[in-house]
Amino acid sequence: MPSVPDVPKARARGSPLAGADFRSALYLGLRHAAPAGRAGWGGWPALTLGMPAALQEPPGARALGRELALLQGCAAATLLPSTLHLYRDLFVWLAQGQLVERPALLIDAAAYPIARWGAEWALPRGVPVHRFRHGDARQLAYLAHQVRQAGRIPLVLADGYTPGDAWPPPLRAYVDIVAPRGGALVLDDTQALGVLGPDGGGSVRLHGLQGMPVLAGASLAKGLGAPLAVLAGPAPAIAAFERHSESRVHASPPTVAVIAAARAALRTNACEGARLRATLLARIRQLRHTLAAAGLACHGGAFPVQLVPLPGMPPDQAVALAERLCGVLLRVSSGLVLGLLLRADHSEEDVARVAAMLAQRLGKLGGGDEHGIREHGIRDIAVFG
Numbered sequence: 001m002p003s004v005p006d007v008p009k010a011r012a013r014g015s016p017l018a019g020a021d022f023r024s025a026l027y028l029g030l031r032h033a034a035p036a037g038r039a040g041w042g043g044w045p046a047l048t049l050g051m052p053a054a055l056q057e058p059p060g061a062r063a064l065g066r067e068l069a070l071l072q073g074c075a076a077a078t079l080l081p082s083t084l085h086l087y088r089d090l091f092v093w094l095a096q097g098q099l100v101e102r103p104a105l106l107i108d109a110a111a112y113p114i115a116r117w118g119a120e121w122a123l124p125r126g127v128p129v130h131r132f133r134h135g136d137a138r139q140l141a142y143l144a145h146q147v148r149q150a151g152r153i154p155l156v157l158a159d160g161y162t163p164g165d166a167w168p169p170p171l172r173a174y175v176d177i178v179a180p181r182g183g184a185l186v187l188d189d190t191q192a193l194g195v196l197g198p199d200g201g202g203s204v205r206l207h208g209l210q211g212m213p214v215l216a217g218a219s220l221a222k223g224l225g226a227p228l229a230v231l232a233g234p235a236p237a238i239a240a241f242e243r244h245s246e247s248r249v250h251a252s253p254p255t256v257a258v259i260a261a262a263r264a265a266l267r268t269n270a271c272e273g274a275r276l277r278a279t280l281l282a283r284i285r286q287l288r289h290t291l292a293a294a295g296l297a298c299h300g301g302a303f304p305v306q307l308v309p310l311p312g313m314p315p316d317q318a319v320a321l322a323e324r325l326c327g328v329l330l331r332v333s334s335g336l337v338l339g340l341l342l343r344a345d346h347s348e349e350d351v352a353r354v355a356a357m358l359a360q361r362l363g364k365l366g367g368g369d370e371h372g373i374r375e376h377g378i379r380d381i382a383v384f385g
Helices: 061-072 083-095 113-120 137-149 171-181 235-244 256-293 315-325 348-362 370-375
Strands: 076-080 103-108 129-132 153-159 184-188 214-219 229-233 305-309 328-332 335-341
Touching: 061 076, 061 229, 061 256, 076 083, 076 235, 083 103, 083 113, 083 184, 083 214, 083 229, 083 235, 103 113, 103 137, 113 153, 113 184, 129 137, 137 153, 137 171, 153 171, 171 184, 229 235, 256 305, 256 348, 315 328, 315 335, 315 348
Parallel strands: 103 129, 103 153, 153 184, 184 214
Antiparallel strands: 076 229, 214 229, 305 335, 328 335
């Protein structure tokens, strides 16, 4: 990986371009602000019951789980405070052979760090871990055959979508490879939930994986704007996970306020989700078409995270540009890229202004190394998590 100068730290507050901010991953623009003068928004008597979910579920938790399972095309779902709690408990449970006996983990190289941290809990418990090239179903098939020959059952860890890619990974091919060998797909669907698939239901519905051996974990903090996590999948697997989840015993569950916000987000999604996703797609296409007309590269396909290479731009100038546009400056093997996170509440004027400034500053520099953008560094940026 080529040496790239460190990116200087930006100031805490930049000078946004006419108030438009392209750093927030609230893709549908859902924020769930409490109405002014109503401290008791939602009408709950307390934020928490003061007890773990293993003793008593917070009000609304079971109903929200059922709604999320239906949205995602899964039989059941359970809630956790965060994806860190979720993947830590999930991989401890998997390592114990609770889902399949003698598992082996096969990890897509682009899997997000939070899920990879969870997978690290399986290592000291004797579970073999192998990585395969991002999106490479052929290499996955080879590894799945190898571990099955060694008497292990393959479990694949992958993301539903990797920011910067033109397309989601071939998740149906992943499942078709491991399912006949008794295995399953463990999916981090944080980026997709609320944005991709029918009704924003995410990758299970997008790829037609209903009823297949898939466990889909996701944070609702992106597309649905509520900071909690959900694990969805077959009902027996979810019930078994709940019995073994240590976070449900030792950690506080999602608060009543967060659960209420998530249920409000699902109501908004049912009524306005299609319009919001159509608006979001229009903004993405507007940015890409405008930059293409100016001869500038823009990677990310039809997903809200768009990556613009800054070829040859000195780091101090790149920092100033990112601050001016309220974007996210990223360092990859080929140099620096500007990340712009588009949302449904961005206006046409917001996008037009940021595109015009990029065209003015970058001129015909364009291009960039898409391979370098896709393969290195981007997934370590927390804003994409």
